[in-house]
Amino acid sequence: MSLELELEAARDAAQNLAGDGEQVAAVMASEPGLAARVYLIAFEEDGEHSYLALGPDLSPVHDRRLVRDAVVMLALAERAEEASVALQAEQLEQEFATAEQALREGHPAEAAAAADVRSALHHLAEAADGPRVATPLYLDTIGAASGRLAVALVGFRDQVELMTAPGAAPSGAAEAAWRALGVAAGAGDPSQFSHSMTATSAAAEALADDVLERLRPV
Numbered sequence: 001m002s003l004e005l006e007l008e009a010a011r012d013a014a015q016n017l018a019g020d021g022e023q024v025a026a027v028m029a030s031e032p033g034l035a036a037r038v039y040l041i042a043f044e045e046d047g048e049h050s051y052l053a054l055g056p057d058l059s060p061v062h063d064r065r066l067v068r069d070a071v072v073m074l075a076l077a078e079r080a081e082e083a084s085v086a087l088q089a090e091q092l093e094q095e096f097a098t099a100e101q102a103l104r105e106g107h108p109a110e111a112a113a114a115a116d117v118r119s120a121l122h123h124l125a126e127a128a129d130g131p132r133v134a135t136p137l138y139l140d141t142i143g144a145a146s147g148r149l150a151v152a153l154v155g156f157r158d159q160v161e162l163m164t165a166p167g168a169a170p171s172g173a174a175e176a177a178w179r180a181l182g183v184a185a186g187a188g189d190p191s192q193f194s195h196s197m198t199a200t201s202a203a204a205e206a207l208a209d210d211v212l213e214r215l216r217p218v
Contacts, residue, residue, distance in 0.1 A: 003029065003131045010039040013058040021045050030077075030134040032069035037133070040070060040211070050214045060218035067215060068208045070134075075204035076197065077134035077142075083196035084146035088187040089125035093118050095180040096156075102176035110163055110177060113156040117180075120149040143193055150191035157181055 001009075011027045018024065025044035031037050038061060039054040053061040053070065061067055081087055100114035124145040132138055160177045 003133065007039070007131060010041065010054055010058060013054060014039075014041040014043070014052060017052065017060075018043055019045070022050075025049065028074050028134070029131075030070035030073045032066070032073040032134075033136065036066075038066060038070035040067075040074060050216055051211050052216045052218075060216075062218055064212060064215070068212060071208040071211045072204045073134040073136075075207045076200065077132065077138055079200040079204070080139050080142040080146075080193075080197060081128050083188065083193050083200075084124060084128070084142050084190055085149070085184075085188045086124050086128035086142060086145075089121045089128070092180075092184055092187060093121040093125070095183045096121065099173075099176045099180040102173040105173070107163060107173055110156070110159045110173075113152070113159040114177070114180070117149070117152040117156050117184075120145070120152040124149055139197070143197070146190040146193040150189075150193070153181070153184060153190070 007027050007029060010029075011024050014024050014027065022043045022045045024041060026040075026042040028040045028042075029037060030040060037056040039058070041052040041054060043050045043052065053067045055061050085092065096114050096118045100111050100118065103111035103114055124142070127141050127145045156177075160174065160181065164174050164178075
């Protein structure tokens with residue numbers, strides 16, 4: 001069964017357990033460590049949220065430690081997507097495609113560097129695409145793709161700096177290149193991925209505390 005169908009089955013099971021006026025707001029899948037699959041269900045009613053955790057057999061999970069670990073893993077996966085700039089990868093790829101096109105005439109090395117950035121962005125977007133299960137492996141995959149992008153961006157910037165003479169007005173190709181770099185800088189710094197992940201640990205634990213406080217008794 002595909003992950004999409006698994007999430008739909010978890011949603012249906014949760015909806016059967018919903019109270020009057022409640023709706024299933026979200027279904028998220030997590031596999032913390034070597035533990036079993038956990039589906040975290042968020043219910044919403046009048047702007048208030050409560051939570052339910054279902055196991056792989058779609059029965060309620062009784063182990064609060066497992067639920068906590070699943071929530072922390074989900075929070076880390078979301079932060080990884082933000083810190084790696086995976087959420088902006090498609091937009092950034094378009095910017096660097098424009099820069100590559102502008103650089104092809106007369107600046108082959110810089111165009112190749114832009115293509116390298118595009119390739120790294122495409123790889124990152126693929127890694128984060130579609131429904132996902134939050135796992136340690138997923139974090140590692142996003143981290144590796146983020147590192148590849150960081151290296152490509154440094155290489156591209158170095159090439160662009162070499163083609164821009166100090167004090168001279170930038171050419172149209174240089175302007176396109178610097179514009180792409182500016183958009184990338186505004187999206188975030190993938191070279192800081194590890195630092196960002198370390199800094200978010202406390203927030204992930206706080207989120208887990210909040211979910212456990214709102215966890216339905218089973």
